[in-house]
Amino acid sequence: MASLKDLKNRISSVKSTQKITKAMQMVAAAKLRRAQDAAQAARPYAERMEQVLAGLSKAYEGRAGAPTLLAGTGKDDVHLLVVATGERGLAGGFNSSIARLARDHAQRLLGQGKTVKILTVGRKGNDILKRSFKDNIVEYITLRDVKQIGYANAAEIGRKVLEMYGAGEFDVATLFFSSFRSVISQVPTALQLIPAKLGGGEGEPAAAAPVVDYEYEPSEEAILESLLPTNISVQVFRALLENNASFYGAQMTAMDNATRNAGEMITKLQLSYNRQRQAQITKELIEIISGAEAL
Amino acid sequence: MAEGIKLEIVSPEKLVLSEDVRSVTVPGAEGYFTVLGDHAPMMSTLRPGFVTIVGLDGRSDHFYVRSGFADVSNAGITILAEAASSLADFDRAGIVAELEKARADLAGIEDHEQRNFVQDVINGLSNLMVEAENLNQSHVH
Structure with a gap:
């Protein structure tokens, strides 16, 4: 499983790809x-x-x-x-x-x-x-x-x-x-x-x-x-x-498709990023609570 | 008799001109000819030169055309030229350069037929220069 930081990097890289394909699409249209x-x-x-x-x-x-x-x-x-x-x-x-x-x-x-x-x-x-x-x-x-x-x-x-x-x-x-x-x-x-x-x-x-x-x-x-x-x-x-x-x-x-694909990919990555973030928070909470209970 | 004639000048890149005019003078391969309304259908190849148009209002205009043909039919006259531009856009320097190049080519060619061909090109181009000069002068008046 990729770490939170990895996911964040992936998301930003896909985002910049999307920007490029979007620009290319508009240039091609013109x-x-x-x-x-x-x-x-x-x-x-x-x-x-x-x-x-x-x-x-x-x-x-x-x-x-x-x-x-x-x-x-x-x-x-x-x-x-x-x-x-x-x-x-x-x-x-x-x-x-x-x-x-x-x-x-x-x-x-x-x-x-x-x-x-x-x-x-x-x-x-x-x-x-x-x-x-x-x-x-x-x-x-x-x-x-x-x-x-x-x-x-x-x-x-x-x-x-x-x-x-x-x-x-x-x-x-x-x-x-x-x-x-x-x-x-x-x-x-x-x-x-x-x-x-x-x-x-x-x-x-x-x-x-x-x-x-x-x-x-x-x-x-x-x-x-x-x-x-x-x-x-x-x-x-x-x-x-x-x-x-x-x-x-x-x-x-082609660029329109690429932009759309990048969009989908970002949604997916964002979802797993959020899940992981939540899981981590939950884990930390459990650690704190169980630590307090042990006292 | 028809009032005028429909003229279209078309180059491979675009439709240069399309309008009704009184008369059109075209540089045909065997000499200039003028077309008025109701002309009999004819087809002629062109030599490089200037098309002179007299509009319905009597004003004249010139267009430079190069290698193509003119098609006169009941529908009007269509000039298909590999290069066509208005006199204002006439590329004088380009022609001069081409002329120089052709002259240089001529010096290097031995073959008789080819020499004739290049000589023809040179003659055509020189004529073109003279005509352009004349047109320019007539415009000043």
Whole structure:
């Protein structure tokens, strides 16, 4: 049984932990709002981009000579997994759930005899994946020093992916990130970047829109060719922003839980502290009384 | 004829501008073009340059855009640019630095195609500087 002094120390240490988790929760909540706004603000661009690309790429349906970013290389032997995670931990299962999705995917591909290359964005995911796929990681990008994720960061990652694609280093690229549903729900998601999957899911309304005869300047093909690489960066950018919002959402929830747990723990410790204190008082009283009676 | 045209300038980070205007002049890949209300649907890629907007009240405004495209449809004109900012936020020093860097790059490149590409970039950037200069002057008046 711990002594009274030990219990007192425990209580004060748990209390200061609680203070920290509470502060972290509030900071995460404030940052979440900003991250959410940023994710929201980026949406119109990505959506328009998708609509336009879906429209343009329809022209290529079932036709040869489509740009390889759209049609792929015709093989699927080498897969590139772009895994975007957070830079920091203390966010519940945020980083590990993305990494797990990527790991399962990689293992399945390896089981099929494909080659897997991994590009990690974010320190945490890199740390986790390094354990099982040390030799598969080809590139590690950290956004640690980046305060506010800008399009330039995403463009850089996009450029790297395109460079590798141009050099024929992979056939299929998939992006892993956590998409932000709500503060309590973040869904790890895999999105195929190359060959581009357009109009998946929400593409239907775009397809239903009346087909207008556009004039293109320069040609349709040239526009498509210049937009496809941009699209990669845009998708990466969107993923980073979603990730960011998800991270703070997850952190907020995790810290909320931690604060509550600390509260419970304090109640329990306080209870046993009080009991012990009372027991000691009773014991001392008995000693005094029995001492007096003995006289 | 419609009174004006709905203009949206969107950068990856945010919606830069959304309003009804009288006319929009866009730096298309094959030259500047002006869009008024009821324009036929068209799509054009952009080169770095300045979008000139004439508002419904006749006042003009300039926006700097960089690599993207303009989509003119019945709903209005949407400019999707990788970078877009108002003229006031135009980062002159940044462009100058980029220009310097591109010039330095050019000196080190042997490959003919790449040289052409970098030269194009340099030309584009220099044009940009001149245009920015002109716009600034016209604003002083």
